[in-house]
Amino acid sequence: MTGEDISKNINLELKQQVKGYMIKPCLAVIQIGNNDINDTYINAKIKTGNEIGIYVKHISFSEDTKEIEIINKIVELNNDDYVNGIVLELPIPEKYNREKLINYIARNKDVDGLTDLNLGKIFNNKKAYIPCVAQAVLVMCDFYNIALEGKHVVIINRSSLIGKPLAGLLLNRDATVTVCHSKTENLQSIINMADIVVSAVGKPNFITKDMLKENTVVFDVGVSKIDGILSGDVDNNKIDTKVAYLTPVIGGLGPVGISMLFRNVIESYQKMNDDK
Amino acid sequence: MTGEDISKNINLELKQQVKGYMIKPCLAVIQIGNNDINDTYINAKIKTGNEIGIYVKHISFSEDTKEIEIINKIVELNNDDYVNGIVLELPIPEKYNREKLINYIARNKDVDGLTDLNLGKIFNNKKAYIPCVAQAVLVMCDFYNIALEGKHVVIINRSSLIGKPLAGLLLNRDATVTVCHSKTENLQSIINMADIVVSAVGKPNFITKDMLKENTVVFDVGVSKIDGILSGDVDNNKIDTKVAYLTPVIGGLGPVGISMLFRNVIESYQKMNDDK
Numbered sequence: 100m101t102g103e104d105i106s107k108n109i110n111l112e113l114k115q116q117v118k119g120y121m122i123k124p125c126l127a128v129i130q131i132g133n134n135d136i137n138d139t140y141i142n143a144k145i146k147t148g149n150e151i152g153i154y155v156k157h158i159s160f161s162e163d164t165k166e167i168e169i170i171n172k173i174v175e176l177n178n179d180d181y182v183n184g185i186v187l188e189l190p191i192p193e194k195y196n197r198e199k200l201i202n203y204i205a206r207n208k209d210v211d212g213l214t215d216l217n218l219g220k221i222f223n224n225k226k227a228y229i230p231c232v233a234q235a236v237l238v239m240c241d242f243y244n245i246a247l248e249g250k251h252v253v254i255i256n257r258s259s260l261i262g263k264p265l266a267g268l269l270l271n272r273d274a275t276v277t278v279c280h281s282k283t284e285n286l287q288s289i290i291n292m293a294d295i296v297v298s299a300v301g302k303p304n305f306i307t308k309d310m311l312k313e314n315t316v317v318f319d320v321g322v323s324k325i326d327g328i329l330s331g332d333v334d335n336n337k338i339d340t341k342v343a344y345l346t347p348v349i350g351g352l353g354p355v356g357i358s359m360l361f362r363n364v365i366e367s368y369q370k371m372n373d374d375k
Numbered sequence: 376m377t378g379e380d381i382s383k384n385i386n387l388e389l390k391q392q393v394k395g396y397m398i399k400p401c402l403a404v405i406q407i408g409n410n411d412i413n414d415t416y417i418n419a420k421i422k423t424g425n426e427i428g429i430y431v432k433h434i435s436f437s438e439d440t441k442e443i444e445i446i447n448k449i450v451e452l453n454n455d456d457y458v459n460g461i462v463l464e465l466p467i468p469e470k471y472n473r474e475k476l477i478n479y480i481a482r483n484k485d486v487d488g489l490t491d492l493n494l495g496k497i498f499n500n501k502k503a504y505i506p507c508v509a510q511a512v513l514v515m516c517d518f519y520n521i522a523l524e525g526k527h528v529v530i531i532n533r534s535s536l537i538g539k540p541l542a543g544l545l546l547n548r549d550a551t552v553t554v555c556h557s558k559t560e561n562l563q564s565i566i567n568m569a570d571i572v573v574s575a576v577g578k579p580n581f582i583t584k585d586m587l588k589e590n591t592v593v594f595d596v597g598v599s600k601i602d603g604i605l606s607g608d609v610d611n612n613k614i615d616t617k618v619a620y621l622t623p624v625i626g627g628l629g630p631v632g633i634s635m636l637f638r639n640v641i642e643s644y645q646k647m648n649d650d651k
Contacts, residue, residue: 198499219495222539223474249560257546263498266542270533270554275565277553278546284525288568289551292561 102235102351105242109358110151116365117152124368125154126184126210126361127176131169131191132162135324140353141188147357153364156182162192169195170203177205183371184210184364189260207370210363213259222267228366231359233265235352236297236318237272238359243344245295245316248273253290255279255332256299261320265297303330307338314343320352378511378627381518385634386427392641393428400644401430402460402486402637403452407445407467408438411600416633417464423633429640432458438468445471446479453481459647460486460640465536483646486639489535498543504642507635509541511628512573512594513548514635519620521571521592524549529566531555531608532575537596541573579606583614590619596628 117124126148128141141157148155160169176182185208187200201213209217212228220227229237240247252269256262257280266276277293279286290296290310298306299320306317321332331348339345346352393400402424404417417433424431436445452458461484463476477489485493488504496503505513516523528545532538533556542552553569555562566572566586574582575596582593597608607624615621622628 215495215499215501216492217495218498219491219493222494222498223491223535225491249558251559251561251565259499263543263546266554267539270539270556273556273558275553275555275559277551278542279551280546280549282525282549283527283551285527285568289527292564292568 106354106358113151124183126364127156128186130159130188173203183368224271230264231356234359235355250294251275252295253277253293254297261299298332300332304334305332307334317345319348378631382630382634389427400459402640403432406435406464413464449479459644500547506540507632510635511631526570527551528571529553529569530573537575574608576608580610581608583610592620595624
């Protein structure tokens with residue numbers, strides 16, 4: 100069973116759940132500027148939303164939009180009772196203040212789990228919105244019975260969307276966690292010690308066969324697009340004779356991540372309707 | 376210059392700062408039950424507070440105190456304009472709900488930096504109260520010009536007081552960070568890769584010479600007391616021919632940590648008085 104299959108099963112469950120609702124849940128996705136990878140992810144969200152029965156409201160701003168216009172839109176969505184989740188599709192063009200925009204998203208609609216409070220709760224092992232890619236890694240581990248307790252997980256990413264929340268979640272599951280990034284010296288020897296590697300770099304062939312010890316579990320979370328071709332971080336063709344388990348990002352972790360996002364949207368929907 | 380010397384210099388600066396204040400700043404320290412190590416730390420806080428000119432209000436509860444009485448006291452301290460910081464001296468007896476008690480402490484008086492929001496802010500590299508021991512490690516690194524960028528720091532502790540905030544701070548400083556704990560497999564080989572080791576376990580002679588590669592920097596943050604003798608985690612006598620730099624907890628990191636705590640108290644004092 101691949102990530103895509105797991106994702107399909109979860110989506111079916113979510114569809115059943117949504118069926119009983121009077122009003123369709125709604126996820127607002129804000130895009131600023133044009134970016135191939137953003138387009139790919141947003142299209143996948145719209146498609147999966149359709150399958151489950153969740154309306155994905157795609158709001159697209161051109162790259163010359165003033166910041167205040169985007170903020171006004173976020174505030175409008177915060178106050179809209181029919182919007183249950185708000186996602187700012189990352190990355191956004193550099194001229195915008197990412198942190199500022201994110202922190203305008205109402206806490207209860209922050210289904211990507213990017214606010215400071217949410218991250219603190221994850222590290223302190225409390226109920227929180229789990230950023231979807233981080234959650235997808237755990238779902239895959241559980242599905243394939245990959246043990247985490249005491250195991251050494253090397254994460255190559257320190258973003259608040261992937262690396263940091265995943266580090267917190269894995270510590271809560273008793274894994275030993277190393278967080279690596281662009282400044283890391285001796286990356287190769289660190290990866291070579293790992294029982295599990297999670298790579299979210301965004302460079303094709305970043306992880307090669309010679310970097311891994313035998314029977315490492317590899318989660319490929321990086322996405323890049325070169326000459327129109329989507330690629331993960333892992334040199335798939337040459338590597339799979341060595342690893343215990345390899346999940347590609349395309350058709351693997353990606354779809355499971357999107358399922359997790361919609362699970363958060365439904366959670367928010369239920370809370371918003373319970374509070375009424 | 377030892378940690379004790381560094382601490383003395385910082386305390387002199389803090390003393391100068393406090394001199395100009397109309398009202399003495401006040402740190403409330405709540406102790407539940409009796410514990411030798413708690414006593415040692417609280418006495419050190421009272422002593423250092425005296426030196427700086429900060430009143431340390433020591434509130435001691437016996438181990439048969441009802442939780443609600445402690446909560447009432449915390450609420451009373453939250454509302455007391457003359458109290459600028461509140462510390463629940465850890466560990467507390469197991470029958471009490473640590474998380475519940477901590478989360479009663481008003482955010483602006485949480486000078487140990489233990490709330491969820493505070494931890495999230497640290498990981499997202501925003502202004503926050505830095506838990507004092509974590510801050511002390513950074514102060515020592517800066518004082519001794521120990522490079523952090525790209526270096527591999529292995530932290531043996533995953534508490535919200537030490538390991539987690541320190542991991543966040545070190546990532547913000549571009550270090551590669553591994554968090555180990557009681558469930559870690561292959562601890563020895565992980566430590567053997569470290570450029571810097573921070574040990575906060577609380578077992579005498581936990582770190583021995585054979586575990587370290589040459590020229591590792593070792594921060595000893597563990598404290599234990601056996602037969603009335605305080606000890607760190609590191610087998611001091613045999614180890615120091617091998618390491619680049621070793622700071623003992625007693626007379627080393629401990630005093631610097633206490634200085635950092637009082638710096639947080641003064642910060643809170645200033646904020647409380649600016650807000651008036």
